[in-house]
Amino acid sequence: MGYKFIWWLYKWVLIGPAMRVVFRPTAVGVENIPATGPVILASNHLSWTDWIFTPLLIPRRITFVAKAEYFTTPGLKGGFQKFFFTSAGQVPIARGGASAAEGALEASREVLRNGGVMGIYPEGTRSHNGKLYRGRTGVARLAIEMGVPVVPVGLKGTYEIAPSGKTFGRIVRPTVTFGKPLDFSRYEGMENDRFILRAVTDEIIYEILKLTGQEYVDLYATDAKKRDKEARKA
Template sequence: MFYWFLKWIALGPVLRVIFRPQTEGAEHVPDDGAAILASNHLSYADWLFMPLTLTRRVTFVAKAEYFTSPGIKGWLQKQFFSGAGQVPIDRSGASAAEGALSAAKRILGEGDLFGIYPEGTRSHDGKLYRGKTGVARLALETGVPVIPVAVVGTDVVAPPGKKFGSFTRPVVRFGKPLDFSRYAGMENDRYILRSITDEIMYEIMRLSGQEYVDKYASQAKADDKAAAAEAARADDERGETRKLAS
């Protein structure tokens, strides 16, 4: 009940009036029954705008810290994330992926919509990165369809690394449901899992228009960070050389 208050009475109308998000293909999302919504991930605002375009609740997993912080602030934070369709998951341990999968299966088993970001983390440069195979395993183990989703413009509203961005009208595009029932019983075949995941990512790429990079987003971030550090070190060395030469 708190979720509907948050969405329609408090936060929803504000976001709708200010940003006027556009929706395409919402008819591909079933009016009832379970489905996986597999989306690109440009900004922390994605999980606000994508569910806002639907009449059904979409549940995601979120860091357990959002639900366990002490004090009044912690309580308000817990109410906000719980009401907004988030469920806690400890992402620090080795069993984080299994915990997320278990939570997702429970949600889908109740006939609800589950939102997932196959890239595993936000894109730091607007490109679309290689998907992790958890989405494929989830689809095969539950037998529910996967609906590819592209969220466009949220990285302008809330850019990575910044609290505030600039105004634009975000667009949320829903693709046709993908049925992987032909692979039933093959959830332990890593080649099948990779094939399914790549098919999902291709559809997301087609909907979003993003450049695709066949590398995990976390690795791309680490590589770019290392390259930036190396460039800064080289600049420092050149500066020291100029000082010595003068």
């Protein structure tokens, strides 16, 4: 209860008002988010500010998964960091490997079982150049298994605010667009079919693409980062 109260305090008193004044974010299609019940918001991921602007512009509390390091750093700084991310609606998950992926899914299941809003970045990591990359199939597995709708979300402008490798870039007015809910109930019981998972994931990414107009690259973002890094070295 206390953490939920602090989350709303961040939104309406401590962080939200300043972000609204400085950046004047715009929301489009908020009415597409169900007023009650479990739902997944699947978004492109351009910068660390994404998880601030999206919650700021919707009436419901949203939960994201965050890397475990934010919750396990020792000392006073680590304690403050853990408190902030927990109270801001983040749940920890170790990155890398199958166990990490399953851990993220289980944390998301718990949120959805309780009728909450789960925020997911299908690309799995931030875009390093503003392009949209191939989606990981966890979002599809979760949507089919839990039988919940997926609302595609398209962010514009946040890459300019905080591009990859920088804490801050420049002040622009970001837009967060919420598409119509996607219903995948026709695939009930097929959450272990890899072809279905890929098809559903690609459909979600395509809907995000329509909202953002980004250039699409049919590679995982992590592979693209590695490729571009190697190309720069060469």
